[in-house]
Structures are given as structure tokens and as C-alpha cells.
Amino acid sequence: MKEDSSNYSLYDEEDLVTAFQVSEDMRAFEEIYKRFWFKLYNAALKRTTSQQEAEELIQNIFERLWANRRKAVIHNIGAYLAVSLRNILHDHTRRRMTAEKYRQTLDTDPLVNTTEEDVNRELLLKDIDKTLRELPEKTQTVFRLSRFENKSVREIAGNLDLTEKAVEYHITKAIKLLRQRLRGYMSAFL
Incomplete structure (x- = not known):
């Protein structure tokens, strides 16, 4: 080690590591930080998506270095930090x-999508039902038979004692109101 223990910038890397590991000298650790932070940060920034991620990863490296100061075997601090960076970047990328x-x-899970679709379908059906209740009872009945029970115009006319023209009128009236109230949202359904 150098004679002047107050000026760590004059220490070589081996002496800094010794002071840091053996004496737990915080100023030696700070000097290591000063010497290597920017180089590690630039390397991390090239492999991450943001400055913040790069800073956090480098901070983690130095936190681990301090935490493991007694048990780490460090022959070359530059190489040790480079390997630490490679490992932490690998872990980060894997995560x-x-x-x-x-x-x-989650985006492609049929159970997740089915649940979302079920909720959307329920909301749509509630909106349709609410809108249909605003129509006269006969129009509601005709529309429900046509769209929910898949009855033909002829079948509905026969069951309700209406003309086919009257059935078409009621269906058109219901569709017109639904389109007004549920714009675009209903085009696939109708």
C-alpha cells in the first residue's frame, strides 16, 4: 500500500481490494466505485432498455460486492466486476x-380470454335487454324469437298470428333502436 492512506486515487487496484476486504475500508470501496461505475454503467446501458435499469443493475453489483467483501476471492477487481456484470445482466434478461x-x-390463455369474453358477453346481453325493454311488448317478443331463438319470419308470424310483413317491421324497429343505443358495438351481433 501507498504511504498516504488519505489519497486512495493513488492506490493500485490490488491495494484497494486489500484495504476494502481486509480492513473494510469504506473509502477504498468508494474509490473502487469511482473507478469502475461509469464503465460498468455504459456496458449495462447497451444491454438494457433504460438508464434506470442500468443504474439499478450497477447499484446491485456494488451492493453485492460490499455484502460479500469478506468471502469473495478477488484477484483482479476489474475482471471480478466484469463477470459480476455479465452474471447480473444474464439474470436480468432471464427474468x-x-x-x-x-x-x-395471459394474453393467449383461453381461460383468461374466455372469462373476459364471458364478462363482455354478459354486459352486452344486459345492454340489449335494457334497450329492448324500451320497445313495445310485441316488438320485444318478435325480436327475441328471431335473434335469440333463431325462429324464421314465417314461424314467428304463424306463432303470433301476424303477417310476415309485420314480423319484419318489428325486427327492423328493434334493430334500429339497438343500433342507435349500442352503436357499432352491435354490428357483429346483428
């Missing part, structure tokens, strides 16, 4: 890919 796969699974 990000796992999270992305999970998100994709």
Missing part, C-alpha cells in the same frame, strides 16, 4: 424474458 412469456400466456 425479463420469463415475465414477457407470462404476459403472453
Whole structure:
């Protein structure tokens, strides 16, 4: 080690590691941080999506370095930090890919989509029912027979003692109101 223990910038890397590991000298650790932070940060920034992620990863490296100061075997601090960066970037990438796969699974999971579709269908049916209740009873009945029970115009006319023209009128009237109230939302259904 150098004679002047107050000026760590004059220490070589081996002496800094010794002061940091053996004496737990915080100023030696700070000097290591100053010497390597920017280089590690730039390397991390090239492999991450943001400055914030890169900063967090480098912070994690130095936190681990301090936490493991007594048990880490460090022959070359630059190489040690480079390997630490490679490992932390690998872990970070793996976690990000796992999270992305999970998100994709949620997007394509038939159970998730089915549940969402079921909820949307229920909301749509409630809106349709609410809108239909505003119509005269005969128009509601004709529309429900036509669209919910898949009865033909002829069958509805025969069952309700109406002309086919009257059945078509009631269906058209219901559709017109639904289109006004549920714009665009109903085009696939109708």
C-alpha cells in the first residue's frame, strides 16, 4: 500500500481490494466505485432498455460486492466486476424474458380470454335487454324469437298470428333502436 492512506486515487487496484476486504475500508470501496461505475454503467446501458435499469443493475453489483467483501476471492477487481456484470445482466434478461412469456400466456390463455369474453358477453346481453325493454311488448317478443331463438319470419308470424310483413317491421324497429343505443358495438351481433 501507498504511504498516504488519505489519497486512495493513488492506490493500485490490488491495494484497494486489500484495504476494502481486509480492513473494510469504506473509502477504498468508494474509490473502487469511482473507478469502475461509469464503465460498468455504459456496458449495462447497451444491454438494457433504460438508464434506470442500468443504474439499478450497477447499484446491485456494488451492493453485492460490499455484502460479500469478506468471502469473495478477488484477484483482479476489474475482471471480478466484469463477470459480476455479465452474471447480473444474464439474470436480468432471464427474468425479463420469463415475465414477457407470462404476459403472453395471459394474453393467449383461453381461460383468461374466455372469462373476459364471458364478462363482455354478459354486459352486452344486459345492454340489449335494457334497450329492448324500451320497445313495445310485441316488438320485444318478435325480436327475441328471431335473434335469440333463431325462429324464421314465417314461424314467428304463424306463432303470433301476424303477417310476415309485420314480423319484419318489428325486427327492423328493434334493430334500429339497438343500433342507435349500442352503436357499432352491435354490428357483429346483428
